[in-house]
Structure formats: structure tokens, C-alpha cells
Amino acid sequence: RDGNRKLLPPGPPGVPILGNLPQLVGVSQLWHTFDKWKYEYGSLTFLNMAGKDVMVLNTKAAAMELLERRSAIYSDRPRSIVAEYIGSRMAIPFARYGKPWQNMRRAAHAVLNARVSSQYHPVQIEEAIILAHGLLYDKSSTLLEKINGSASTVISVVYGKRSLSFEKKGQVVDPDEELHLPESDPLQSLSNIGHRFTSSLYPGAYLVEVLPILDYVPATLARWKRNAQRDFGRISETFQKFYDDAVRNDQQRTSLCASLSDTQLASGLTNAEKAWVTGSISVAALETTSTTLSFFLYAMIQHPNVQEQAQKELDRVVGRSRSPNFTDIAHLPYIRAIVKEVLRWQPAIPLVVPRMAMEASMVHAFYFAQDDWYEGNFIPKGTALILNLWSMNRDRDIYGPDVDQFRPERFLQKSEEKGEYILQAEYENEDGHCSFGFGRRGCVGKYVADNALFIDMAIILWALRIEPKAFEIKTSTKRGPTHDLVK
């Protein structure tokens, strides 16, 4: 096996003991560093992180081979002791591969797959109209607050229409408290829970991850453990309350919580696990959606020609007497291309929570590590794989030399009869980007996300023009909706 290590993929030389760690610690926007290395080292970059084997996966071809075709080996996430105390075993995005994760993932798939995601169309349309109206007329919130509020489109899908009550008011934050869960602002609570998990996964955040023996220190003497156990209780309580309220309030059974409360869809899950499934789905959905919408607004400011082209399409297909809806989707290729291009150009998660090189043995219900090979390169068992979605989306061999440009036209062609834009046939069913990840751990909410982004963007572009005004974004009524958007 040691001999095989001579065949590890190439990577930047590191220093003794710490390896490549000093080159990476404290670097913001690490994906730019990885992107540079991709051009030097190719589809896999090997890194030694203080003795830990880490590989950065830089190309779609490598991701398809390892994460799709060999998904039995690469569907685990690395273990984090602190995250486990906070509850990662019950949170789909962070859970290790195994029976509990499989049960949760099956239940999530049952309520988020391509077919059922259309049942959330009415609530998504309503939320998109509220968002556009807020962008135009809400003078009391900052643009950032409005964009963050845009995540309520997906939250309403999970918890039902406006089921979580919003009464934003000044909150007193306890400085000793790592996890702030303001009752009056559920979106903020969900976002803080997400941050609590991801910050516990940062390499070097907790000494116990490097010295696991410290886990034997009792909670009374270990503050990190006390806090993590306390936070598990508080997150469970919050998720449970959101779930119970949603199931109780959703008489029409349109929300994901209501669907999941049907035992058939979520067989094998306890009530508490259902609350964690829905809670962790919202955490995964929240910032990914609002980040993508922020980049959409930014792109529209930077490229008024794209905005104009999209509005011409909306005027032609939808007109001014009604707002866009999902029946228009097949006739709005330019808007669909904008959704794809925003996701390609600025993936909400440029580097994905690592995968582990492991092999599942269902017979024994635990997992054996396994060495692997890719194109003559050795992948030692236990290697953590980082998915570099940023570089995959900016692959010049796939997208051409203008990868850094925002250009929805790359997914389109002109029709022969009318000279109008149509989606290139291959992108009818293909994303055209890698921003939802790959294989068994790929984004389970991608259909709901795509629908939310389509309708949000279509209704915003139909209702208003987005222009920069000094340093703030001005949303103007110049497009003049012909009827009151919100009754």
C-alpha cells in the first residue's frame, strides 16, 4: 500500500508535518486557489492536511465516475465529533452514510422528487409575488433583508404558507451563547442552525477532532461538549415546534411537513426524526436559494441587455394583463437559461462538504474503508474528497473561453422559423451546471429549488426593472404592472 502512495495524484508541495495546511488556513474564497491548482495538476489535486489525505475533485468527468458510477464508495461524509453532539446524525446533509441517513433521504426524496414538486407551485407563485412586491414597495427593510426573506419561498414549501410567524424586532443576544434562536425570526434561527453545523466542521475549529481522546472528558469539564449538548436540545425543540405547528396549521396538506406526517411516505422515522428531516431540509434550502437570488439581482444590474432580453420574452409570452406562472415555463427559454447561468456562474456552494472514500457493507450494517484508483492515480481509503463545483462550472473545455462571463445565451440557440431563442435540446433535461452536486448525496431539493428560482426570477423581471443607483439597488416601477400584484 505504501508503494501505491507513489501513485497519488499530483498536488502542490507542502511543508514537513503540516503538509499543505499553511497554504490553506485563513484563505478566503478557497475555490480560487483550488481553481489555480486545477490548471497545474489536473482533475484531482492531492493535499496533505497535517497527515490527513484530502483530494480536490476538479472536473465533471471525475465527479461522474467517482460519485455517480462508484457511489457505493463515495457517499459518506467525514466524521465530526462536535457536529455529532449537535445532532448531525439526524441532519441529512451532515449525517454519515448508513441506515438512518438512508431512511431520511428516502423520506426527503418522497416529498421533493420531480413529480411531487409541482404540488408546491401555488405557494411558490404566491411567495414570488410577495417577494417582487416587497422589492418594489417595502421601504422598512434593507435590500439584504428582502433577499434573505426570499428564502421564505422554499420555507413555505417545507412548513406551509407563511406558517412560521415573522415579527422582526430587536433581539438581545447573549454573548456567551454560540447559537442564537430568536423565536420571532424563524428564518434567522434556521440560518443560525446551519452556521452552527458548518462552523463545527471547519478543520481546526475544535481540538477534539485532532485529539479524539478528549471526547472522554466529562461534559462538566469540557465547555465545547456542554454547549454542543445544550444546542442539540435547543435545535431539536425548535425543529419540533416548527414541524408540529406546520402539521397542525396546514389544513390543505400542501406543505412538505404535512406530506411527511403521512406515515407511508416516512416509514421507519419517528416523529422527532421527521422534525429533523424537515428542519435540516430547510437549513439546506435557505441560504443556497437566497444566495442564488442575490447573484441574480447582481447579474441583472451588471447586464442590462440580458434583463431587457428577458423582459421582451416576458412581454411577448405573458403580456401585461397577468403575471407569469408555471404553464409558461416551456415558452420562457430565456428565463430558464438565466436560472441555469446564475447557478453555473456563481454556485451557492462552490466547495461541497467533503465525501469520504468508503465502501458500504449492508450485510454488516457498518462500513469498511477501501482503497481506490482513478485514471492510474491511487486514492487511499479514508481520503476526504472536496467537490470543487466552482472549477467544474468554469471548465473551458466544456463552456469555452468565456466561462467567467455571465451569458445565458450559452444554453440557447435561435429557432429557424421565427429567429426566437429556444433552449438547446441537450439542456431541456440537463442542468447545464454542476451546482447541485452528484450521486446519492446530490441535492435532494433540486427540483423545488429550480422551480422556486424560475418563478421568482420570472415574476421579478415581469414586475420591475432592476437598476443601480449609486451604491444601493433601485427597483423601479417603470415596467408598471397593469394590475395590483398583491390583493
Ligand code: HEM
Ligand atoms: C439554489 C439552490 C440550491 C443549491 C445550489 C443546492 C446545492 C446543494 C449541494 C451542492 C448539495 C451537496 C451535494 C453533494 O454532496 O454532492 C446539496 C445537498 C442538499 N440539498 Fe441542496 N441546494 C439548493 C437548494 C435546496 C433546496 C431548495 C432543498 C430542499 C427543499 C435542498 C436540500 C438539500 C439537502 C437535504 C441536501 C443534503 C443531501 C444529502 O446529504 O443527502 N437544497 N444541495
